[in-house]
Amino acid sequence: MAKENGLLLTEYKPRSELVVEREEITGPKFPVIDIHAHFGPLTLGPDYEKRFDPKKEVEKLKSLGVVYITNLETLWGAELERVVNKIKPYDDFILTFGSVDILRLDEPDFADHVEETLKNYKKTGIRGLKLWKNISLGMKDKAGKYIPIDDKRLKPIWDWSAELDLPIVIHIADPVAFFRPVDQYNERWEELQGHPDWSFCKPGLFTFEELMEQQESMVAQNPDTTFIIAHGGSYSENLGWVGQCLDKYPNMYIDIAARLAEFGRQPYTSRKFFTKYQDRILFGTDCGPGWYEHLRYYEFFETWNEYFDYGSGEIPGQGRWKIYGIHLDDEALEKIYYKNAARILGLEVK
Numbered sequence: 001m002a003k004e005n006g007l008l009l010t011e012y013k014p015r016s017e018l019v020v021e022r023e024e025i026t027g028p029k030f031p032v033i034d035i036h037a038h039f040g041p042l043t044l045g046p047d048y049e050k051r052f053d054p055k056k057e058v059e060k061l062k063s064l065g066v067v068y069i070t071n072l073e074t075l076w077g078a079e080l081e082r083v084v085n086k087i088k089p090y091d092d093f094i095l096t097f098g099s100v101d102i103l104r105l106d107e108p109d110f111a112d113h114v115e116e117t118l119k120n121y122k123k124t125g126i127r128g129l130k131l132w133k134n135i136s137l138g139m140k141d142k143a144g145k146y147i148p149i150d151d152k153r154l155k156p157i158w159d160w161s162a163e164l165d166l167p168i169v170i171h172i173a174d175p176v177a178f179f180r181p182v183d184q185y186n187e188r189w190e191e192l193q194g195h196p197d198w199s200f201c202k203p204g205l206f207t208f209e210e211l212m213e214q215q216e217s218m219v220a221q222n223p224d225t226t227f228i229i230a231h232g233g234s235y236s237e238n239l240g241w242v243g244q245c246l247d248k249y250p251n252m253y254i255d256i257a258a259r260l261a262e263f264g265r266q267p268y269t270s271r272k273f274f275t276k277y278q279d280r281i282l283f284g285t286d287c288g289p290g291w292y293e294h295l296r297y298y299e300f301f302e303t304w305n306e307y308f309d310y311g312s313g314e315i316p317g318q319g320r321w322k323i324y325g326i327h328l329d330d331e332a333l334e335k336i337y338y339k340n341a342a343r344i345l346g347l348e349v350k
């Protein structure tokens, strides 16, 4: 890198000189149900209990127009109970999802474990199931093989979720660039420099394309199970493909969590997509204590604002670009903000 002739990429922090109108957003036009947030160890670490006061978090969220928020932890048993206890007085506002122990997959009583766990969830007010990308991108079975998400051995999960009417929020894969070589052509190069462990361009792992095939076959083979595929249906870079899946599979929904950068950089495509699939999209942020980015989401959905930041920080975390508002009409906005989630989770919104 010839420094004397220019700047290092890390030093380059251009400031936009664009002068355009910007509508200020101080809250959402309608109530909001945030279907994707975290109040436990997944994002806060093992000492999560010391890291927040649920009363303060609930007050903050209410001031942002949120009426319910989910707590998506990939936990079960005593670990899940701990999380539930932490938010206990507010469990009519923070709705917890639980998980199952996938590593018991090859044990003869796996189906019993799933049945017992999910029946207990139904009884104790756990609202649904959360499955994380560690299944498709980390775990290995007894034979030492990675577990495809459409693996037949997972069937008891889909069956019992359908039977007990527990929706599943499932995170499969990650941004496409995380599966590509980390080189000068990678659009998430800077992000991957900061988090080298987020790269899944490694021999032996499923490719992004394989994961999308598995995702589609999981949804197709279990038409009675409600799947909320997190992060824009796993493929917000290709909303045409996500739309085709939504057309084919009425049991598939998506959340929009942590994909504002993607939706906002393709405003024309996004506006058509969010309008056409307004019954199938759920609002979510991936936020948690101390970090709420809701206002940016509202700005994206409700305004025609141009060229604004999708996240905080001097260098945008997910790529060096800005986003544009799509000004959805009220009908679509209401469904995406709360009506779809209220219907799926059986919640009343006043």
Ligand SMILES: [Zn+2]
Pocket: 036, 037, 038, 072, 257, 286
């Ligand atoms: Zn998440």
